[in-house]
Amino acid sequence: MELSRELEAPDVWDDPDRAQKLGQERAGLERIVTTLSDHRSTLDDAKDLLELAVEEQDQDTFDVINEEIMQIVHEDVPFKLNIVTDENYNIGDYVKLFELQKAPLIRATLFQNENSTKLLLDSHHTVGDGLSVMIMINELAALYEGRNMEELYIQYKDFAQWQVDHREFIDTTEEKEYWKKNFENYNPIKGKIAGFNPEETEVYAGNDIDEIITDTTLLNRLNKVAKDNRTTLFMVYFSAFNIVYSRYTASEDVVIGTPLHGRNYGGLSDMIGTFANGLPLRNYPYGNKTFAEFMDDVKKTLIGAINNQEYHVNEVIQNLTSGQYHNTSYLFDTVFTMFILDREFIESDNITLEYEDDKTTVETQKMRVIVKILPDKTNIKIKYACDHLEKNMICRMMEDYKKVLEVISQNDSIKIEDISLDMDIVQDTKIIEADVDFDF
Known part of the structure; x- marks a missing residue:
């Protein structure tokens, strides 16, 4: 004073x-x-x-109350482990739709015979996000080995209640303005792999394709590109995919979503729950930019989005459309995710625990690209809505993605317009609009 x-x-x-x-x-x-x-x-x-934390293990369901989806916490819910001993089984027969009003929203089936033992965990996405799956696998391994588990003082429902109570006190004015400026003059019709239909339910019949890159020379060169440009492998792979996506959508203005783990407060890093927030990343892969220049632009876009992540993507969409839309498909219909893992399975003296992703039959995005970086290889999976996108196109996209990775690994100063891809794709698919705005 x-x-x-x-x-x-x-x-x-x-x-x-x-x-x-x-x-x-x-x-x-x-x-x-x-x-x-x-x-x-x-x-x-x-x-x-901590004051909200309780020790009991509740289960949640959801219902619509006063036209709003509300979480309902149950004190006690019976849980059943199904055991299948028949060797001729189809895992897909045991994956079923959930009714949000009925608990539990997670099911477990043990397939056990003389040759192998598999545990199928089937859960609704409201139970946990992608990181939750990894947490659950590690905890299962710890229990199998007889290790003591740390007591969970805070549960997801406690965090959810705390978030609701504190939401009105969080000032998101700057974040709101950031996203509004970021999506000025945005056209939801253009730059999407399969168009935009606001009436869609965002639940599609799904399929997927896989590719495993074991070429250590290529993988080492990609690592070097990241190191030379002082960036991350995520930036290298994501920027490369932006170029492919731009060609297939015939637009130099593209938006691709990517999830953040959303565990931004202490005590949440090992908690199972749905924290992930999809960030809509708008980038401009102009042909006269070099790959390195574009990658630097992508990095700035990502940093800006991370700094403004408190304003949830659904709030961004509702603000941009004055409440007319709330589905993420308004901004993006493709999601890019990367996992960097130090091992493919958990192995100890007593157990070998390996994660096996079942064949995609249901998908919530028109397309989802999942890249898993392992010490000796890289797995790339493209999941897609098979009623909207043709498998031949997805296969060609995968080949083009690998080609871009190969090209930029050898020369990150190449101009984007000089990266040659098989553009015959525009002749035999229905995803390209007549009034394209493209400058390659």
């Missing part, structure tokens, strides 16, 4: 050196106060979370 009064005095700038010194002292005090305030806020948040 005393420093502020001195600085506000009319004659303070008669002595510039003294005014500057007073200003520096006030700035230093303000930083200290702000730091203390931030620590106090963090402690208060942690205290609120």
